[in-house]
Amino acid sequence: MSLDLDIQRLLRSNEVKQINFTMAGIRVSGHGFWELSNCFSDQTMGHRIRVTVRPALVGPHAEAAYDPGGDKINLRSATVLGTPFGRASVVHECTHAQMDLRGVHTPIRSEEGAAFIAEAWYLLACNLHVPTASPGFPAEIAAIAADLRGQAARAIGRPVAMTPDQINQARRVMVSFRYPTGHYHSDGIRGHRYRGP
Numbered sequence: 337m338s339l340d341l342d343i344q345r346l347l348r349s350n351e352v353k354q355i356n357f358t359m360a361g362i363r364v365s366g367h368g369f370w371e372l373s374n375c376f377s378d379q380t381m382g383h384r385i386r387v388t389v390r391p392a393l394v395g396p397h398a399e400a401a402y403d404p405g406g407d408k409i410n411l412r413s414a415t416v417l418g419t420p421f422g423r424a425s426v427v428h429e430c431t432h433a434q435m436d437l438r439g440v441h442t443p444i445r446s447e448e449g450a451a452f453i454a455e456a457w458y459l460l461a462c463n464l465h466v467p468t469a470s471p472g473f474p475a476e477i478a479a480i481a482a483d484l485r486g487q488a489a490r491a492i493g494r495p496v497a498m499t500p501d502q503i504n505q506a507r508r509v510m511v512s513f514r515y516p517t518g519h520y521h522s523d524g525i526r527g528h529r530y531r532g533p
Contacts (some may be wrong), residue, residue, distance in 0.1 A: 341424050343376045347369045347381050348370060348373050352461075354366055354461055357484045359446055363448045364453070368437070371406055371434075383526045384407075385525060386407065387408070392415065397413070397455075398429075399411065399419075399421065399425035399431045400426045402429040402432040402433050402436075404436045404518065404523075407436070409426070410428070420462055420469045424469065425455065431454040431455075432447065433448075433450055436438045436522040436524065436525060437524060439529040441521050444510075444518050445511065446500075449477070452477045453484065455470070457485055461485070466478040468501075476506070476508075477509055478496040
C-alpha cells in the first residue's frame with residue numbers, strides 16, 4: 337500500500353470523521369477531511385496532494401509538514417503512520433490542507449490552534465492519553481479538545497463552536513510557540529476548492 341492511500345484511509349477513519357468544530361470562522365470537520373481524502377491517490381489526478389518523505393522539510397517537533405504552495409505533505413519517514421503520534425501529526429497537517437482545500441484565508445495563530453485541537457481530538461478518539469501519546473503537547477489545547485469532543489457527542493452531527501475564552505486560550509498557546517501574526521492564504525488544491533460542511 338502507498339503512503340498516499342494510507343493517509344486517505346486515515347482521513348476516512350471513524351476517529352477522524354468525528355472531528356467537527358468551529359473556531360472564529362474556521363471550520364474543521366470530518367466531512368472536510370473526507371473530501372480532502374479524495375485528493376490523496378496513487379494515481380495521476382488533477383487535484384492530487386503529493387506525499388513525500390523529506391525529513392529536512394519537517395520541523396523538529398513534528399512528524400509531518402504541509403506545503404501549501406506545492407500541495408504536498410512531507411513526512412519525516414515512511415513509517416510515520418505506524419504510531420499514534422505520527423498519525424496525529426498527519427491529522428494536524430491535514431487540517432492545514434483542509435483549510436487550503438476550502439480556499440480560506442485564516443489568521444496564522446487561529447489556524448495553528450485549530451490544527452493542534454484536531455490533533456488532540458484524534459488522539460482522544462483513539463482512547464489515548466494525549467500527554468503520553470504526544471509528550472510536550474500543550475495541556476490547555478488537550479483540555480479544549482476534550483471539551484469540544486464531549487459537546488460533539490451530544491450535538492449529533494452539528495459543529496461545536498469554541499467559546500471566546502477557548503479561542504483566546506488557544507491563540508495564547510500559539511503565541512508561546514512563537515507563531516507570528518498574519519494570515520495563511522489558501523488557494524485550493526491545484527485550483528480545486530471545496531465549499532461544503
